[in-house]
Amino acid sequence: MEMKMKDLLQATSFRFNKALGQNFISDTNLLKGIVADSGVTEDDVVVEIGTGAGTLTKQIASVAKKVYSFEVDKNLEPVHALSLQGVDNVEVIFRDVLKMKDNELQDIIGTGDFKVVANLPYYITTPLIMRFLESELPVTSLTIMVQEEVGLRLVAKPNTADYSAVTLAVLLRGGATITRKVGRNMFYPAPNVDSAVVRIDIDRTKLEGENKNLIHKIVRSAFAMRRKTLVNNLNATFGISKQEATERLNKAGLDEKVRGEALSLEDYVRLSHEF
Ligand code: SAM
Numbered sequence: 001m002e003m004k005m006k007d008l009l010q011a012t013s014f015r016f017n018k019a020l021g022q023n024f025i026s027d028t029n030l031l032k033g034i035v036a037d038s039g040v041t042e043d044d045v046v047v048e049i050g051t052g053a054g055t056l057t058k059q060i061a062s063v064a065k066k067v068y069s070f071e072v073d074k075n076l077e078p079v080h081a082l083s084l085q086g087v088d089n090v091e092v093i094f095r096d097v098l099k100m101k102d103n104e105l106q107d108i109i110g111t112g113d114f115k116v117v118a119n120l121p122y123y124i125t126t127p128l129i130m131r132f133l134e135s136e137l138p139v140t141s142l143t144i145m146v147q148e149e150v151g152l153r154l155v156a157k158p159n160t161a162d163y164s165a166v167t168l169a170v171l172l173r174g175g176a177t178i179t180r181k182v183g184r185n186m187f188y189p190a191p192n193v194d195s196a197v198v199r200i201d202i203d204r205t206k207l208e209g210e211n212k213n214l215i216h217k218i219v220r221s222a223f224a225m226r227r228k229t230l231v232n233n234l235n236a237t238f239g240i241s242k243q244e245a246t247e248r249l250n251k252a253g254l255d256e257k258v259r260g261e262a263l264s265l266e267d268y269v270r271l272s273h274e275f
Pocket residue numbers: 020021022023024025026049050051052053054055056057070071072073095096097098118119120121124
C-alpha cells in the first residue's frame with residue numbers, strides 16, 4: 001500500500017529545513033490539477049525544481065515521458081527511495097539549477113524541448129523565471145506555484161499597482177495565466193501566505209528582430225523608481241539629459257510626464273527604437 005507523505009517523512013526521520021522553503025503538497029487532487037494545468041503529455045520531458053518528498057514528481061511522471069527533478073537537500077534521498085520506488089522515468093539530481101550553466105543542464109536533460117513544472121521555494125521564484133526566460137534553452141512553458149501576490153504581478157495590466165518589470169519580462173517572451181488559486185492549508189507545513197499556480201507559455205518567435213535586452217533594460221529603468229516619471233528614470237539609467245529623454249519619448253509618441261507603469265509592451269517596443 002502507498003504510504004502517506006507524513007508517515008513517509010516520519011519513517012525516514014526527515015527534518016524540515018525552513019531556510020529552503022520546504023512546504024510540501026500531498027493532496028492528490030491538487031497535484032493532479034497542477035499537472036493538468038501544465039498540459040504535460042507523454043511526449044514531454046519535464047524539469048522539476050524542488051523535488052521535496054517527490055509527491056508532485058510522481059504525479060508528473062505518471063503522464064510525462066521523463067522527469068528530471070532538481071533538489072538541493074540531500075536529506076531527502078531516503079524519502080525518495082520510498083516515495084519514488086518503482087517509478088522508472090524520474091531522475092533526481094541534487095544540484096541547484098540557478099547555479100548551472102545552460103550546457104551543464106543540457107548535459108543532463110538533453111538538448112530537446114522541455115517544460116518546467118514546480119512547486120518551488122518562493123524566494124527563488126523571480127530568479128528562476130528569469131533564468132529560463134532569458135536563456136536560449138528550448139523551454140516551452142513554466143507551470144509554477146507562486147505566492148498569490150507574485151501571481152497577480154505576473155498577469156497584471158498597465159496602470160495597476162501589480163504591473164511591474166517582471167510582468168513585462170514575461171510579456172516580452174510569451175504570456176502568463178493564473179490557472180488556480182491555492183490556499184495556505186494545502187501545504188505541510190502551512191506557509192503564511194496563499195498561493196497561485198501560474199502557467200507561462202514561451203514563444204521564442206514573439207517580437208523577433210527586436211532587441212529584447214534593450215527593451216528589458218528600459219523596462220527595468222522605468223520601474224527602478226516607480227514614483228518617478230520615465231524621463232527621470234531614463235535620465236538616471238542611460239545618462240541622457242532630461243531634454244534628450246523627453247525628445248525620445250515624444251518621438252515614440254509618448255508624453256514626457258508619463259510613468260513607466262502606464263506603458264504597454266508595444267509602447268516599450270516603440271520606445272526602444274529611439275535607443
Ligand atoms: N515539489 C515539492 C512539493 O510540491 O511538495 C516540494 C516543494 S517545497 C515548496 C520546495 C523544495 O525545493 C524543497 O524541497 C527545497 O528543499 C527545494 N529547494 C530549495 N532551493 C532549491 C534550489 N535552489 N534548487 C532546487 N530545489 C530547491
